Amino acid sequence: MKKRVNLTFPKRVINVPVAYRLAKDFNVAANIIRAQVDPNKVGKMVLELSGDIDQLEAGIEWMRSQDIDVSLHGREIVIDENTCVDCGLCTGVCPTGAMTLNPKTFQLEFLRSRCIVCEQCIAACPVNAISINL
Template identity: 75%
Template sequence: MPVTYRLAKDFNIAANIIRAQVAPNQVGKLVLELAGDIDQLDAAIDWMQAQHIDVSFASREIVIDEDCCVDCGLCTGVCPTEALTLEPETFRLNFRRSRCIVCEQCVPTCPVQAISTNF
């Protein structure tokens, strides 16, 4: 089913695909950032649930263990919002939580497992 198309056409919702793990005839996972009128957003979420699409809200946040982090910068290369950057002068990792959309792409990228999610 073309979910993002239906969100745009039927509810005037802009759906930004952050992460997708979808295969034909299998259960998948799609992380979306939705933007639009609040009433339309509520209606779109109700529609998705009526289509047996499990909807969960990003109530998690990224946590970085600064004692474990080696400031290698690998996570900065996969961060789509540049919430993770290296300071140009010190080469230390800088995390701007306000830019983070909790796409979790940084979690498996960290070689020392210093990045995790918190509920």
């Protein structure tokens, strides 16, 4: 089973090796999608966890016991097709290729299954056609 989670680390927990502990102690693979972790600052991370459902739950409970805020990742990117001008600026910042311009029609194509919700496209859109659905 796979789960995508958002983690928020308090300053004092920033040095906890989360991905290592999940793998070693719970047999859970942790794919780091996005991380913003700096010494003496609150850290944020998006992880895709995969493993047995019971082990996933145990790993999530362990993270919470370490005072790491864990929330399930339910957000997704939404594109307003009426506002989008198909400029392609979002395609240049998309790290997974979820956003591409069709070479024949020059229209934006969005593959939701490839999207990791990194939100880089939101800032790149000059007409504010891209948003996030919470």
